[in-house]
Amino acid sequence: MIIREAVKADLKELLNVEEQAFGQDEGPEIVKLINGLLSDPTARPLLSLIALRDEKIIGHVLFTSAQLDTDSELDIQLLAPLAVLPEEQNRGIGSRLVEKGLQILTRKGVKLVFVLGHPNYYPRFGFKQAGKLGLEAPYLIPEEIAAAWMVREMSPGLLSNLTGNVLCADAINRPEYWRE
Numbered sequence: 078m079i080i081r082e083a084v085k086a087d088l089k090e091l092l093n094v095e096e097q098a099f100g101q102d103e104g105p106e107i108v109k110l111i112n113g114l115l116s117d118p119t120a121r122p123l124l125s126l127i128a129l130r131d132e133k134i135i136g137h138v139l140f141t142s143a144q145l146d147t148d149s150e151l152d153i154q155l156l157a158p159l160a161v162l163p164e165e166q167n168r169g170i171g172s173r174l175v176e177k178g179l180q181i182l183t184r185k186g187v188k189l190v191f192v193l194g195h196p197n198y199y200p201r202f203g204f205k206q207a208g209k210l211g212l213e214a215p216y217l218i219p220e221e222i223a224a225a226w227m228v229r230e231m232s233p234g235l236l237s238n239l240t241g242n243v244l245c246a247d248a249i250n251r252p253e254y255w256r257e
């Protein structure tokens with residue numbers, strides 16, 4: 078398997094992977110979100126990574142630009158969405174995509190990566206509950222899913238002096254994307 082940055086010619090196939098992974102109910106909305114983010118100047122810089130086996134796309138992850146309202150100079154990114162083809166899940170592909178993404182973003186000087194995702198999945202990559210640290214999501218996260226809003230610091234100690242609200246790209250700045 079290889080992981081590389083997606084190019085325009087990959088779009089149709091990677092959207093198909095996302096749609097299959099998220100299923101009939103959520104899939105179309107996720108496709109709309111990705112198309113929106115890819116054409117949104119406020120989402121840049123972004124990182125769109127695909128996993129391929131035998132030249133077939135089997136996974137995709139997208140990271141887009143965000144900001145902290147208390148420190149607009151800090152480079153931060155939001156991870157959303159992540160998807161692996163249903164028949165390829167639980168084989169470490171999602172993990173490889175997240176790890177590779179974090180590695181590339183660290184190299185680019187990104188300081189924090191946020192995600193609204195499965196609280197059992199992301200801690201293995203160093204994500205911690207963000208609300209507890211005083212870092213709030215663009216929309217109020219209900220108490221029942223507070224553990225799903227997480228942050229990963231790219232160098233140790235960064236989180237100890239930071240609080241604030243995350244401002245995300247326009248295309249994902251809608252309440253329906255913040256309900257998990």
Ligand SMILES: CC(C)(COP(=O)(O)OP(=O)(O)OC[C@H]1O[C@@H](n2cnc3c(N)ncnc32)[C@H](O)[C@@H]1OP(=O)(O)O)[C@@H](O)C(=O)NCCC(=O)NCCS
Binds near residue numbers: 158159167168170198
């Ligand atoms: C979530 C997802 C991206 C994980 O990718 P993957 O390649 O299957 O995951 P990996 O093989 O790296 O890791 C497997 C682990 O993820 C867990 N996992 C898989 N799907 C999960 C889910 N929907 N919720 C929580 N944990 C999940 C597995 O239980 C397994 O845990 P374990 O290592 O403790 O046994 C993939 O299952 C997927 O595309 N799901 C549908 C789309 C989705 O829900 N995306 C949102 C992610 S926030």
